[in-house]
Amino acid sequence: MNKQYDMLSPEALGKIDREVAKYPADQKQSAVMAALVIAQDEKGWLPKETIAVVASYLGMAPIAAYEVASFYNMYDLHPVGKYKLTVCTNLPCALSGGVHAADYVKEKLGIDFNQTTPDGKFTLKEGECMGACGDAPVLLVNNKRMCSFMFPEEIDKLLAECN
Amino acid sequence: MALIDTINPLLTTGWSKGDAGWSLKDYEARGGYAQLKRILASKMTQDEVIAEVKKSALRGRGGAGFPAGLKWSFMPKAAPEKYVVCNTDEGEPGTFKDRDLLRYDPHSTIEGMIIAAYAVGAKRGYNYIHGEIFDIYQRFEEALDQARAAGYLGERILGSDFSFDLFAHHGWGAYICGEETGLLESIEGKKGQPRYKPPFPANFGLYGRPTTINNTETFAAIPFIMGMGGEAYLNLGKPNNGGTKLFSVSGHVNRPGNYEVPMGTPFAKLLEMAGGMRGGRKLKAVIPGGSSAPVLPADVIMDCTMDYDSIAKAGSMLGSGAVIVMDETVCMVKALERLSYFYFEESCGQCTPCREGSGWLYRVVHRIEHGEGRAEDLDLLNRVTDNMMGKTICALADAAAFPVRSFIKHFKSEFEYHIEHKKCLVDPEVQRAGSGFFRASSAAGAA
Numbered sequence: 001m002n003k004q005y006d007m008l009s010p011e012a013l014g015k016i017d018r019e020v021a022k023y024p025a026d027q028k029q030s031a032v033m034a035a036l037v038i039a040q041d042e043k044g045w046l047p048k049e050t051i052a053v054v055a056s057y058l059g060m061a062p063i064a065a066y067e068v069a070s071f072y073n074m075y076d077l078h079p080v081g082k083y084k085l086t087v088c089t090n091l092p093c094a095l096s097g098g099v100h101a102a103d104y105v106k107e108k109l110g111i112d113f114n115q116t117t118p119d120g121k122f123t124l125k126e127g128e129c130m131g132a133c134g135d136a137p138v139l140l141v142n143n144k145r146m147c148s149f150m151f152p153e154e155i156d157k158l159l160a161e162c163n
Numbered sequence: 164m165a166l167i168d169t170i171n172p173l174l175t176t177g178w179s180k181g182d183a184g185w186s187l188k189d190y191e192a193r194g195g196y197a198q199l200k201r202i203l204a205s206k207m208t209q210d211e212v213i214a215e216v217k218k219s220a221l222r223g224r225g226g227a228g229f230p231a232g233l234k235w236s237f238m239p240k241a242a243p244e245k246y247v248v249c250n251t252d253e254g255e256p257g258t259f260k261d262r263d264l265l266r267y268d269p270h271s272t273i274e275g276m277i278i279a280a281y282a283v284g285a286k287r288g289y290n291y292i293h294g295e296i297f298d299i300y301q302r303f304e305e306a307l308d309q310a311r312a313a314g315y316l317g318e319r320i321l322g323s324d325f326s327f328d329l330f331a332h333h334g335w336g337a338y339i340c341g342e343e344t345g346l347l348e349s350i351e352g353k354k355g356q357p358r359y360k361p362p363f364p365a366n367f368g369l370y371g372r373p374t375t376i377n378n379t380e381t382f383a384a385i386p387f388i389m390g391m392g393g394e395a396y397l398n399l400g401k402p403n404n405g406g407t408k409l410f411s412v413s414g415h416v417n418r419p420g421n422y423e424v425p426m427g428t429p430f431a432k433l434l435e436m437a438g439g440m441r442g443g444r445k446l447k448a449v450i451p452g453g454s455s456a457p458v459l460p461a462d463v464i465m466d467c468t469m470d471y472d473s474i475a476k477a478g479s480m481l482g483s484g485a486v487i488v489m490d491e492t493v494c495m496v497k498a499l500e501r502l503s504y505f506y507f508e509e510s511c512g513q514c515t516p517c518r519e520g521s522g523w524l525y526r527v528v529h530r531i532e533h534g535e536g537r538a539e540d541l542d543l544l545n546r547v548t549d550n551m552m553g554k555t556i557c558a559l560a561d562a563a564a565f566p567v568r569s570f571i572k573h574f575k576s577e578f579e580y581h582i583e584h585k586k587c588l589v590d591p592e593v594q595r596a597g598s599g600f601f602r603a604s605s606a607a608g609a610a
Contacts, residue, residue, distance in 0.1 A: 022289075022331075022332070024370065027351070027352075027370060029352035030350055032352040033332070033334070033349065033352065034332075034333065036335070037335060058352075064352075064353070067353070068352065068353065068354060071337060071511075072336045072337045072355075073336030074294055074295075074336035075335060075336075089501065090256045090454075091256055091487065091498055091502050091505075092256050092487050094498075094501050095414040095415055095487070095488075095493065095498075095597075095598065096413070096415075096419070097598040097599055098598075099501075100595070100598050100600035100601065101600060104600075127295075128254070128256075128338060128508060129254045129256040129257075129454075129505070130254075131253040131254055131259050131261070131296060132262065133256065133258070133259050133411065133413035133485070133487075134259050134412070134419040134420045134421065135259075135419075136419070137600065143294070144297040
């Protein structure tokens with residue numbers, strides 16, 4: 001095994017291999033989106049060096065992987081807090097309190113969108129449609145956990161749970 | 164949110180047990196995979212399957228409404244390598260039906276895709292799932308494992324000569340990947356920037372091979388069509404608008420959620436099923452087909468039936484069936500500002516009219532909303548949209564333009580008031596109360 005791949009754990013590389021297996025043998029690049037998510041989950045965010053390692057593992061040019069990482073909204077190209085909260089403020093959510101929920105979180109945490117609390121615990125992001133408009137207000141925790149019907153009481157509870 | 168109410172359920176028959184009814188054994192217990200078995204056992208021809216789908220008048224449920232059977236018939240017969248792709252990149256604001264389809268009944272989509280693959284001669288398929296619903300992606304992978312273990316996927320399915328395998332691919336936050344060629348680029352591991360058409364995916368699709376790409380709900384309807392026959396399915400709806408359709412109702416109704424009703428159901432009936440207007444307030448406007456569809460004022464939508472033709476006649480689009488309901492507490496300028504920001508944020512940047520135009524639209528609507536509008540701004544907005552519509556590779560520029568033009572057309576006085584008086588026509592306190600955020604509790608969510 002090439003030394004540079006030590007940057008990712010054997011578990012992460014195994015997960016990437018499982019993604020690669022979904023595509024035709026000459027189309028490894030198709031696994032780059034999933035591979036970058038796996039790398040981001042392990043590292044907390046995606047430094048350029050990590051993106052380059054993923055690219056090399058899939059036989060892509062580093063710039064091609066960086067293009068993907070910078071195109072899709074949920075890749076973090078800068079460090080984020082332990083909990084990244086993404087609140088949907090699009091119209092259907094806003095009609096049922098999405099913007100107000102974002103304002104409420106801002107006030108509770110004392111930060112604005114794209115900021116991180118001084119203790120490094122929370123980062124707040126403004127999200128676009130998550131495809132859950134019937135459950136508004138909606139927010140995502142660390143990209144993968146969707147929380148529905150986030151009214152003041154539920155937001156308080158969520159923030160208290162995040163340690 | 165599970166299904167609350169329905170008329171003539173097909174797609175949602177499996178939803179009644181909520182999260183407890185999604186697995187393979189549940190699907191088989193309600194007749195699942197029987198159509199695949201019948202097709203393989205009776206050695207139906209590819210043309211016979213396609214003819215049945217054509218007869219049903221099933222139109223693409225993702226937004227464009229293109230006849231599904233016709234699309235399948237475009238696939239070249241002789242090509243050695245073909246693909247079937249499902250579009251579950253559900254990011255059109257207001258739309259949340261495919262998420263529930265895969266959550267409560269993933270196998271109907273899987274069976275629909277297998278039947279489609281049989282009909283067009285594809286050996287491999289992908290379901291592209293919106294990145295924000297990662298738990299649904301994981302469930303779909305689990306459902307694929309179940310189908311594979313049962314012999315519905317893989318080599319020589321159920322002992323036949325037909326082989327097909329299916330995989331899940333997740334997005335990671337890009338609205339543009341809902342556009343079919345952007346989606347194909349994304350599966351190829353690239354930026355999701357749409358391709359020029361023609362060539363269409365049926366000739367040049369995934370990895371440059373012939374590809375059939377349909378929306379989740381379209382595939383999910385296939386087993387039901389094969390079960391009841393194309394004609395019976397068509398007769399559930401109305402001519403040229405076959406079958407039932409899922410409508411995602413959001414905004415100011417008492418019970419937001421998904422509703423499956425026959426095509427041609429009156430809007431008033433759908434509104435009633437969704438519990439009517441929240442707090443008994445007055446209906447102001449409805450976006451009937453996802454945020455890209457032109458808005459319709461209350462009196463217009465109340466006379467519409469929910470099908471492609473009726474909504475088109477009223478000047479909008481049925482689109483994905485996302486019904487965004489707005490009541491009298493809404494400031495239409497602020498509502499448009501949210502939408503314009505979305506298209507500005509999500510333009511892929513490839514075509515200048517869209518990349519620059521969407522920014523102009525957002526900035527001008529923003530300044531009107533914030534009391535800095537100028538008398539010439541409404542003309543300016545319309546002029547910018549003239550320079551966007553039909554001038555780009557994909558329809559995102561049109562999608563950004565439609566809300567702007569229709570909001571100004573139908574609610575012009577509200578925009579003019581904003582520009583003249585530097586404030587909302589609707590009292591900010593009324594707007595604030597309208598969202599229900601500050602007085603709602605968990606009880607509202609659990610209901």
